[in-house]
Amino acid sequence: MTPVTRGHSSARGQVQSGELSASRFTMIIGVTAVLFFLGLLPLEAIPEIPVDIDSKPFFIPIVLCALLPAGKPGVAIGLGVALGEFLRDLMEGYELDDPIGFVGYFVAFALTSYVFGKRPPGWFTITIAGLFSAFVQALIEASSFLLFGEESFGIFVQSTIGNTIMHGVVWGAIPACLLVPRLKGRFERYLGFGVKGDVVAAEPLQVAFSGFTPAPDAVAWVSDLWFRYPSSAQPTLRGVSLDLRPGEVLGLMGPSHAGKSTLCRIVAGVTPRATGGEIVGQVQLGSNAVDIGYVADSPAAMMTRTHALSEVEAALEHLGLTSEERQKRASDALTEVAITPEEARRYIWELPTSLQMMVALAAAVASRPKLLVLDELAGCLSASGLAVLKRVIAAHCETGGAVLLVENDVDRLWGLTQRVALLESGRVALIGPTHEVLADCEALAAPGFTRPSALLAQDLESWPSPACGPASTSLDEALLKVDHVRFGYSDGDDVLEDVSFAVRPGEVIGLVGASGAGKTTLAKVLGGLLEPTSGSLAEKEAGVAVVMHEPTVFFSEVTIGKEIASVLDRAGCPSSQIDTRRADLASRFGLEKVLESDPSFLAPGTAKLAHIATTLANGAGVLVLDEAAAGLDPAERRRVVEAVHAFAKEGAGVIALDHDLEFLAQLADRVSQLHEGRLRSLEGTSEDVRVLDEGNLVIPPSISLGLKRGLSFTSREELARIAGTPAESAAL
């Protein structure tokens, strides 16, 4: 038996600081331009005051100047505002004074940042900065009128004074003063800067030597690696050492906040250049520098071009290939990930997330890198997508390349990797061959992982016991009745063709469907965001609450505690009971320690738990969960299952829409398939599995295993009885 290496902290090497690289400078320009442009759109509706006194969202660059440091960031803000205005003109048409106005925007905000950027962002500084930037910009822009002759001097003066007041005060200093306190500490961190005036009692990064020796032929390795983000007191990584060997897939697993994505970014050469921060230790990309293909966990944010083909071609621009060679290689890479020519011609933003993920994968492999870094992309893929991913990884390894694969699904790790590293609290807790690491019950139990189904499925017995069955069989008591609902978007066929079901008190219904099956559309219809084309929804008074699958867009308060309290208040909870109810919800979801935390900086899993807790606070009788399992680590999944069961036990109804059949089997009393706009009841038979497979759904090994033993997968009671044997494991 090969010994499993236990990781421990150590460090060696030199400290680096993140500087404003060209890509980060560009990012600030891009973010500023987009914010300014989107701010311009609603203000366009306000009529101009003659002559040329208009409304512009100056508060956006003023907030950025107030929060970000002076110097290069200020230049980027100035360029970003000019670009935002330029884009507006490209979309709407040019005004007479715009060309000179661009120069005005750049000069005004670069100067404002230079003059005021070093000061703490108090209301007085913001007000003066607002007036100053607006005056400089208005002065330069209005000077374009002087080109028409001296008669325009009156217009020049009027426009300058009017716009200084309008841009600098009305749409500048006043909203900026309101926004800065609520955005301080958030914007800076997202853009990779420290908070002005904050003295962070940072835990020092250790410099030591662990004696880690990478394999001699390692494609890449990190040794004694410590890393801390700007504004963060605690290091995210604490002495990580591991190597990536040719022809090998190294799986990286771990709970939320373990540092998996940070490690990926460092190995990919993105951090700290892209994020800022302090780093200690060594990062080696083999004996020669290797190209790295990197796919982050949010594919849409990785897109830089308008079409799939140009996106992949962009990744080849630095290789010195001819245009024809680039096109050929990009087309081949897209074919490899099963993107059709028709899909490649569509705009990137029109493609569903799973296809955007595939485009990002194609861009990563097109340059034929030695190392692929894939950050948790398998979770959102359908069966066909997963098959493509497996094929791409196999092809890459055949050529001697290495893969670092972040994944928390032990079954997928079992099938895809040769070695696995378990990361906990920034440390490598365990690393070794996959079959040994994933067999280590003791090590896996602490972060909440079960062993893969292919080994033994007795862990399933520890899943939550069925706590709530249907409390009533009468449809009259249904909390929500969905009757022949049909819905289609204006630009296409019906997404929902004929959907009917009812949810009774105490019942948890699972609706499984692949990407594009209509799950999110159904969730929106149930939540009242979309009106059905035909059919009806009848709900009891308590109403329906929906948890959408992206928690990051949900929070508007500065702490989780305030967010929950605000929902309780709106739901009519007496103020004397708000604290008690909030504490109860927090304990159900294990959120006690993060109640005072900013929701913007929670790990995805914790944010999802907080989202569900907050949604439950509104006291609705029916809870709709859209892809609730996505992004959760095993312990968080259990918490969701337990909390949902407890909620149902209190007499509520739950509808869970997911592509994760195993999660639904744990959660729901009965499971139906949503396919091509219709519901189909599942009995949990082999025939059902065949149909689900045809519906492009991933069939988890635990379910295959259960079926082999004659067990249905549609009830958690039966699934909990599934217990495999080594012989069955071998058969799988």
Add this chain to the structure above:
Amino acid sequence: MLNTGRPSFWRGRDPRTKWLIFILFLVSIYIVPSWEWMLGATLLGLVIAITARAPLGWLALMLLIHTPTILALVVIPALGSDFALNAEFEFGLRISLGWVAAILIGVGLFSTMEVDELVEGLQGVGVPQRFAFLVGYAFVLIYLSVSDLTKVIESTRLKGIDITIRKPLTFLRNVPRLFIPALLTIVRRGGSMTAALETRGFEAVPTAQKRKPMPVIDLCLLALSLATVLVALIFRMYPVLQQG
């Protein structure tokens, strides 16, 4: 985006031609010597807008937005010379026609270009590749951000927060609850955006692109535009030179 996708005379032109004509046209607006010249420029803009099959509804809306300015510049001075602006009618007419001409030419030409053509054209007229890339990249970011904003609005509605303007006071109270997550969602993309740029080789020097020659008809259009600007410049400068 203004692009209509309709086939037209201007759709088939080289993007470099469209950018250069646009720039020359803007220059000409600043240098033409009188309102009669500006009327000519406006009519030329109208011809371009018609031959580009520009979106008429959009043109009308843009002109409507600027109606107060045009009224102030032309109509009010025409009614009485003691108006506060004290602008002369001729001057007001010249500047108003310039305003209309800029809108016509801008909407006309940009309604015939895809994002990739805009970027290609910018590179073709000598804008550094990184800056040209930024224009295209910003469009991608805008579309993705609009999608994010839609999700934020939906989340806000699901929370039971009223963000319709039927009740203005409630709307004003609730706007921050919409605004803060919207801002954060866009800024949150920053890290991934930089990561994408880094991994797409943004820091590396890109290979120089070989450009195809400009068609003869495009060259003729450019020569005509340049000649018009030069003639206008001569007429504008002639009195100054005479005085000198």
